[in-house]
Amino acid sequence: MSNLSLAEAVKLKSVLAKRIHELEEEMDRVAFVEVEKGSRVPKQSRSLVQVEQEIEELRKDFRLLDKLMYRANIENEVNFNGETLAIVEAIELATQLRAKARKFKMFGAAVKEEIQYGYGEGIPLVRRATFDPEEYRLKAVELERNANRLSNAINNKNYSIELDFDSEKYF
Incomplete structure (x- = not known):
């Protein structure tokens, strides 16, 4: 086996x-x-x-x-940013980092200020971001980088762990 x-x-x-x-x-x-x-x-x-x-x-x-x-x-555990995480926790963290990066990308693509048309009665309305879009774009890039590093660490660990399972009939 x-x-x-x-x-x-x-x-x-x-x-x-x-x-x-x-x-x-x-x-x-x-x-x-x-x-x-x-x-x-x-x-x-x-x-x-x-x-x-x-x-x-x-x-x-x-x-x-x-x-x-x-x-x-x-x-089994992986090390990430000076912290030791069980693989199951690391997988969830990678998922959360990717979700946060997606959200931050959306904010990073936003316009700082734009005029809203069709609202009010002749009074111009402005939609103004309460944050710096560029700052969120950069945060998204860093979050994706971290998620990728963590996924690579998980993947590397997965190749080093042996399971007692007979795979002969499937591979």
């Missing part, structure tokens, strides 16, 4: 999820046939029971892989 890295496990989990979906669709195809009344059901390459057995085996492997990945993401 060969081990696989946490990084490979992430990819394998996606492959397994896709295969489960394909097997669910195959179940729908083999579960029913349309034939003339009184005719024999044509022989199919696989029965519903066979597909069902394969999907159950895949789901069992999926659950095991999921458990191993969760455990690895909790037990």
Whole structure:
């Protein structure tokens, strides 16, 4: 039995999820046939029971892989900006940094002041930013840089972690 890295496990989990979906669709195809009344059901390459057995085996492997990945993401850590974070926490932080960067990019693209047309009764209105757009643009760039650094640290760590999972039948 060969081990696989946490990084490979992430990819394998996606492959397994896709295969489960394909097997669910195959179940729908083999579960029913349309034939003339009184005719024999044509022989199919696989029965519903066979597909069902394969999907159950895949789901069992999926659950095991999921458990191993969760455990690895909790037990292993990365260093970022002088702080040690569990991988699960680092993943969430990277997600939050990217969300904050998206918001700051929006503020960074704003106009400092613009005239609003169509409001009021002849009184010109001005929409004025209460912040410096350039400052937020620069903050967004720095946040994205940090998110990328953190993602790289997570990715590097994921390649160094070995999971006790037999991936021979999938890779």
